[in-house]
Amino acid sequence: MTTRGETRNLLKGLAFLSPWLVGLAVFMLLPIVLSLYYSLCDYNLFQPPVFIGSENYRSLFNDAIFWRSLRITLLYAAISIPMALFVSLGVALLLNVKIRTQPLFRTLIFFPSLVPTIASAMLWKWMFNQQLGLINRMLDPVLNFFHLAAPPWLDSSNWVVPSLAIMSVWSVGNTVVIYLAGLQDVPRELYEAAELDGAGALGRLWNVTLPMISPVIFFNLIMAIIGILQIFDTPFMMTKGGPNRASYFFTYYLYDNAFTNMKMGYASAMGWIQLLLVLALTGIAFWSSKKWVHYQGK
Amino acid sequence: MLKYFSRFILGVLVTAALVVLIFGPRPESALPPGRENDTIIHYWEKWNGPEGASMQQIVDDFNGSVGKRKHIFVEMMSISDINQKTLVATAGGVPPDVAGLWDPMVVQFGSLQALEPLEDLAAAKGITADYYLPVFWNACHFNGHLYALVSTPASIALIYNKKIFHDNADKLRAAGLDPDTYPKSIDELDRYSDVLTEFTTDSRGRRHVLRAGYLPMSPDYDWYVTSMPLWFGASEWNVATHRFTLTDPGVIRAFEWMQSFPKKYGKEVVSEFSTAQGGFNSAQNAFIAGKLAMQMQGPWMANYIHLLNPAMDHDWAAAPFPSDVPGLENVTYCPFDTLMIPRGSHHIPEAFEFIAFVNTQPEMEKLCRLHCKNSPLAHPSWDFLHNHPNPYISVFQNLAASPNAHVTMQCPIAPEAGAELTAIVQGVLAMEIDPRAALENAQERLQAEYDLFEENLRRRIGAN
Numbered sequence: 001m002t003t004r005g006e007t008r009n010l011l012k013g014l015a016f017l018s019p020w021l022v023g024l025a026v027f028m029l030l031p032i033v034l035s036l037y038y039s040l041c042d043y044n045l046f047q048p049p050v051f052i053g054s055e056n057y058r059s060l061f062n063d064a065i066f067w068r069s070l071r072i073t074l075l076y077a078a079i080s081i082p083m084a085l086f087v088s089l090g091v092a093l094l095l096n097v098k099i100r101t102q103p104l105f106r107t108l109i110f111f112p113s114l115v116p117t118i119a120s121a122m123l124w125k126w127m128f129n130q131q132l133g134l135i136n137r138m139l140d141p142v143l144n145f146f147h148l149a150a151p152p153w154l155d156s157s158n159w160v161v162p163s164l165a166i167m168s169v170w171s172v173g174n175t176v177v178i179y180l181a182g183l184q185d186v187p188r189e190l191y192e193a194a195e196l197d198g199a200g201a202l203g204r205l206w207n208v209t210l211p212m213i214s215p216v217i218f219f220n221l222i223m224a225i226i227g228i229l230q231i232f233d234t235p236f237m238m239t240k241g242g243p244n245r246a247s248y249f250f251t252y253y254l255y256d257n258a259f260t261n262m263k264m265g266y267a268s269a270m271g272w273i274q275l276l277l278v279l280a281l282t283g284i285a286f287w288s289s290k291k292w293v294h295y296q297g298k
Numbered sequence: 299m300l301k302y303f304s305r306f307i308l309g310v311l312v313t314a315a316l317v318v319l320i321f322g323p324r325p326e327s328a329l330p331p332g333r334e335n336d337t338i339i340h341y342w343e344k345w346n347g348p349e350g351a352s353m354q355q356i357v358d359d360f361n362g363s364v365g366k367r368k369h370i371f372v373e374m375m376s377i378s379d380i381n382q383k384t385l386v387a388t389a390g391g392v393p394p395d396v397a398g399l400w401d402p403m404v405v406q407f408g409s410l411q412a413l414e415p416l417e418d419l420a421a422a423k424g425i426t427a428d429y430y431l432p433v434f435w436n437a438c439h440f441n442g443h444l445y446a447l448v449s450t451p452a453s454i455a456l457i458y459n460k461k462i463f464h465d466n467a468d469k470l471r472a473a474g475l476d477p478d479t480y481p482k483s484i485d486e487l488d489r490y491s492d493v494l495t496e497f498t499t500d501s502r503g504r505r506h507v508l509r510a511g512y513l514p515m516s517p518d519y520d521w522y523v524t525s526m527p528l529w530f531g532a533s534e535w536n537v538a539t540h541r542f543t544l545t546d547p548g549v550i551r552a553f554e555w556m557q558s559f560p561k562k563y564g565k566e567v568v569s570e571f572s573t574a575q576g577g578f579n580s581a582q583n584a585f586i587a588g589k590l591a592m593q594m595q596g597p598w599m600a601n602y603i604h605l606l607n608p609a610m611d612h613d614w615a616a617a618p619f620p621s622d623v624p625g626l627e628n629v630t631y632c633p634f635d636t637l638m639i640p641r642g643s644h645h646i647p648e649a650f651e652f653i654a655f656v657n658t659q660p661e662m663e664k665l666c667r668l669h670c671k672n673s674p675l676a677h678p679s680w681d682f683l684h685n686h687p688n689p690y691i692s693v694f695q696n697l698a699a700s701p702n703a704h705v706t707m708q709c710p711i712a713p714e715a716g717a718e719l720t721a722i723v724q725g726v727l728a729m730e731i732d733p734r735a736a737l738e739n740a741q742e743r744l745q746a747e748y749d750l751f752e753e754n755l756r757r758r759i760g761a762n
């Protein structure tokens with residue numbers, strides 16, 4: 001049983017929390033609930049929604065573009081998630097080495113994360129240009145030696161997704177910072193013990209560093225799954241989903257359905273499928289984490 | 299103690315909030331002195347840069363004349379992704395009073411009932427069909443309602459580089475072609491293109507286009523190519539039967555013709571050449587850079603040529619883009635910009651005052667001249683045709699007046715169809731898809747989409 005004072009304190013606490021609570025309810029919970037309802041409706045924003053049951057979901061399963069956009073998104077995730085995780089881990093390991101210029105390198109690696117997406121998209125668009133781009137200018141002499149042609153990057157259906165995945169490495173700065181924090185938490189005595197047991201550099205990395213930072217790797221994996229499956233801004237600015245819809249990602253198709261084709265119900269159904277997909281992949285990651293994530297104190 | 303402290307903090311926060319609300323910053327009024335009581339018309343426009351500045355001149359003209367007399371003040375704001383933002387704002391009940399959108403939105407927005415009908419307002423101002431060229435007036439209507447008036451129009455023509463023609467006169471004559479004129483059929487266009495296209499081979503034996511005669515490019519650069527079937531005597535949508543006609547022989551022939559370029563010149567070579575362009579309005583545009591002899595473009599190119607490569611001012615000319623069908627002449631596609639009043643505008647009569655003002659002959663001709671475009675009016679003035687910055691404006695004007703002038707497909711799902719056709723053009727030019735198979739597939743998909751749209755429409759009417 002709560003006293004009057006406790007009730008009053010509770011009300012005061014809620015009063016202080018109310019801006020956030022109202023924001024959560026109005027801008028998060030309500031849209032989530034409404035989107036679930038709209039996903040069962042024919043709704044174009046202008047006329048009241050008409051309930052149509054599971055028709056949007058059934059239409060999605062027969063929609064070739066839906067499946068294609070899903071396939072493209074999963075392909076992108078399959079390339080860029082491991083690449084982002086391994087590259088950022090490698091960079092973090094290098095940046096963790098005590099050298100005089102360590103702060104400079106850390107700054108340089110983090111710097112691209114501060115560049116606005118629109119600016120980096122424009123920059124990379126020209127870098128990937130098959131005729132004038134910096135990348136092909138650098139690759140040309142090497143590839144010519146092997147009688148190979150430089151890739152057409154963004155202008156080819158086969159290359160556009162790998163190109164965007166390569167570009168995603170440009171902004172690994174945030175992930176690197178998280179890895180660095182994890183690396184600095186690894187107790188020195190574990191390395192000393194491993195050294196006494198005769199472990200070399202690779203042995204220490206495999207047996208000490210990776211198990212000790214496995215919760216950080218797991219965190220970065222989850223964030224990457226959530227973020228990468230929602231990719232939208234970069235292809236929107238760089239490729240407009242082309243060529244021949246080869247970079248028409250899931251979220252891009254969702255956006256077009258919602259705001260270009262005004263099929264808000266259909267887009268809501270896509271949003272819920274996307275949520276289920278993220279949940280499923282995150283669930284798999286959590287399930288697998290029992291085998292490779294080690295928490296201190298457990 | 300804690301109790302008094304928390305009360306104090308809460309009091310400070312509430313007082314601060316009240317002070318900010320009562321005495322806090324207010325948006326500065328854009329109204330000039332003496333006009334504080336005018337009705338403000340919020341006008342969203344897609345243009346920025348020089349085109350936006352030109353429109354601002356018309357807005358200023360209105361604010362200084364009719365607006366001043368009738369106490370109306372128009373505030374123009376450049377908006378990116380204007381069609382999406384206008385739709386969302388309209389659905390949210392806070393639309394702009396006037397929206398400057400593209401012509402396909404007349405049908406899309408009209409079918410969503412997102413626009414105010416203007417026929418009564420137009421009739422009251424004496425604005426009637428005979429004032430406009432039919433192609434524009436008709437396309438401002440949907441389902442029997444007038445939903446828009448024109449802000450600026452265009453017609454698409456063949457723009458060619460006379461200097462390249464003259465520099466290669468001997469080669470053209472040897473191929474039986476006249477260097478002093480332009481191609482009159484698609485077959486002739488192919489022959490001109492083959493003669494004028496030059497390749498270079500690098501030290502490693504790889505071929506590159508040094509100069510192209512004509513090349514259809516991805517809609518990112520050349521956004522009219524999706525309308526190419528018009529020049530093959532076909533259209534992609536039958537407005538009477540409400541059916542897509544993507545498997546019409548003329549449509550298939552148009553897409554096969556586009557694919558003939560990467561087939562004969564090499565897909566990598568064509569792709570490399572096309573993608574080196576920075577955009578149609580950039581100095582990298584192959585035509586402006588003198589690396590492309592012929593291009594399908596609108597009248598505004600005169601502005602961009604003058605701005606980006608003035609040395610080329612006297613080297614180019616415009617003519618009707620040739621047709622593939624004997625006897626089918628002066629075929630053109632007429633994209634145009636519109637002024638519409640979104641549903642829920644709070645100042646409809648005042649907003650229409652502005653739209654009507656833009657459509658008066660002096661203001662319309664001023665704007666079209668500034669944008670270097672033709673006029674939508676049935677009877678443009680002598681001065682407009684003879685003192686226009688585009689020396690070939692009469693070519694564009696005649697094309698727009700032609701019975702073979704067409705607008706974009708009058709279909710409520712035109713944005714979806716446009717995206718589908720864009721993807722097909724890209725796939726066709728990259729030789730990744732067979733035009734016939736892709737069009738058959740698109741026909742099935744888009745028709746199903748349209749049928750669903752109609753079914754939903756019927757269901758909504760039934761439900762409401």
